[in-house]
Amino acid sequence: MQRINLALQGGGAHGAYTWGVLDRLLREPDIEIAAISGTSAGALNGAALKAGMIHGGREGARENLARLWGQVTALNDLRLTSWMTYLNPAPSLISQAIEYSLPFSMMDAATRVLSPYSYGIFYQNPLRRIAERFRYDEVCASDGPRLFISATNVRTGKIRVFTGTEISTDVILASACLPTIFQAVEIDDPRTGHCEAFWDGGYTGNPALFPLFERDLPDDIVIVNINPLKRDSIPRTPQEIVNRINEISFNSSLLRELRAINFVKELIADGRIPREAMKDVLIHMISDDDLMNDLSVATKLVPSPYVIGRLRAAGEAAAEGFLKTGATRIGVETTVSLSEMFS
Numbered sequence: 001m002q003r004i005n006l007a008l009q010g011g012g013a014h015g016a017y018t019w020g021v022l023d024r025l026l027r028e029p030d031i032e033i034a035a036i037s038g039t040s041a042g043a044l045n046g047a048a049l050k051a052g053m054i055h056g057g058r059e060g061a062r063e064n065l066a067r068l069w070g071q072v073t074a075l076n077d078l079r080l081t082s083w084m085t086y087l088n089p090a091p092s093l094i095s096q097a098i099e100y101s102l103p104f105s106m107m108d109a110a111t112r113v114l115s116p117y118s119y120g121i122f123y124q125n126p127l128r129r130i131a132e133r134f135r136y137d138e139v140c141a142s143d144g145p146r147l148f149i150s151a152t153n154v155r156t157g158k159i160r161v162f163t164g165t166e167i168s169t170d171v172i173l174a175s176a177c178l179p180t181i182f183q184a185v186e187i188d189d190p191r192t193g194h195c196e197a198f199w200d201g202g203y204t205g206n207p208a209l210f211p212l213f214e215r216d217l218p219d220d221i222v223i224v225n226i227n228p229l230k231r232d233s234i235p236r237t238p239q240e241i242v243n244r245i246n247e248i249s250f251n252s253s254l255l256r257e258l259r260a261i262n263f264v265k266e267l268i269a270d271g272r273i274p275r276e277a278m279k280d281v282l283i284h285m286i287s288d289d290d291l292m293n294d295l296s297v298a299t300k301l302v303p304s305p306y307v308i309g310r311l312r313a314a315g316e317a318a319a320e321g322f323l324k325t326g327a328t329r330i331g332v333e334t335t336v337s338l339s340e341m342f343s
Contacts, residue, residue: 002330003032003218004284006145007207010040010176010200010250011226012300013072014292016308018045018224019065020315021286026058028323035146035217037161037208039201042224043149043175044068044130047167050147051138069312071130073305116183125182131172140165148211150201151175154184155194159204159253161211174198181301202250209257213279220330222322224315225287227251229341243296255341258283262338284326284335286318 006025008018022045025031033053038046045065052064116123139147142164149162151174162171174185177199184197201208212221227247235244261281267273268280291314299307326335 001032002030002220002327003034004220004222004330005035005037005212005217006033006046007209007212007221007223008036008038008042008045009206009224009226009254010038010042010202012041012297013303013308014226014295014300014311015041015045016069016072016303016311017226017288017291017315017318018042019069020312020317021224021319022049022065022315023062023312024316024319024323026062028327031323031327033145035148035212035214037148037150037205037211038175039150039205039207040176041226042207043172043201044072044127046147046149047131047134047139047172050141050145051135053144054138054141055135068130069308071133072303073308075126075130075303116179116181123183125173127173127176128169131169134169134172136168140167146217148208149175150205150208151177151185151198152201152203154179154197154199157204159201159208160189160191160196160198161205161208163211175201203253205253205257206250207254209254209261209281213281215279218331219280220282220284222284222286223254225254225285226292228287228289228292229255230289231293239296239298246297258338258341265334265338282331282334283338284322284330286315286322288314288318 006022008015011017018041025033026049033049036046036049038044045068048064048068049061052061054060056063147163147167149167149171151160151162151171152158153160168187170185170187173182174187175198177183177185179199184199186195186197188194189196206227207223209221209223227250229251231244231247235241261283264273264278265280268275268278291311295307329335
């Protein structure tokens with residue numbers, strides 16, 4: 001049995017890619033998920049997997065993930081591209097159709113001039129009715145994979161990692177709280193003694209890796225990356241520029257942690273610190289930058305059923321590829337070139 005930790009990135013509806021990855025990993029009997037660190041959509045996926053696992057094992061986790069994404073798809077009020085489904089278009093065409101549609105343009109413009117607090121009594125967070133449906137006795141259970149969910153403290157600008165019985169509906173909403181769209185989520189935090197306001201965890205940990213460094217957890221961390229690290233083309237349109245800013249900012253915290261991991265690994269390899277002094281973490285990554293380069297912030301915010309289906313299938317295929325080429329190296333070595341990410 002190969003034990004791994006999962007680090008699940010946030011990225012709105014693009015989290016359906018992670019759904020596909022998890023569904024394939026759950027069907028692999030030789031893989032055991034020891035812990036999960038999730039942010040935003042990664043937090044939703046992590047909570048669904050954990051609760052389903054407690055309730056009904058691997059099949060229960062798969063069913064819970066499918067139920068979650070069925071609910072996310074139902075949030076799509078615009079249905080901007082449903083007619084395109086039958087044409088089997090490239091994801092980039094759907095992304096462009098959403099970006100240049102009048103409803104999305106109006107929504108995008110509204111976020112630049114209106115605060116989420118402008119709506120008064122009419123404000124609502126559509127994710128609340130999804131997050132409220134989790135069985136929190138199962139999400140917070142001491143059995144099953146350990147679950148860590150990250151949010152950003154608005155007052156201090158620091159990451160806050162919630163775990164165990166700290167996790168609640170509000171914690172999941174906080175982890176997925178984009179401040180231009182949603183009001184900050186306020187939570188009484190016993191660690192600070194304040195009622196703290198939280199924004200999306202992606203600003204400070206997307207996802208946070210350090211909770212997975214605990215001694216009793218396995219050395220291997222499998223990162224499911226849904227924000228492309230690299231784009232070859234220079235963004236020129238306003239939509240492309242905003243999209244790339246979003247990707248860079250939401251990858252920056254992950255890259256900082258990976259740089260620190262690489263530094264520690266070099267110290268251990270050179271014998272400058274004893275091997276037992278710090279954990280020699282093994283990093284693996286499941287990603288599909290080619291697909292994600294065809295998508296944009298528009299497909300993150302508008303959960304098109306067609307795009308979600310494509311993302312799920314792509315995630316399943318990527319996990320299959322990882323199991324064929326990288327699974328034998330779990331517990332042995334890192335399977336990504338960390339130094340190349342920073343050069």
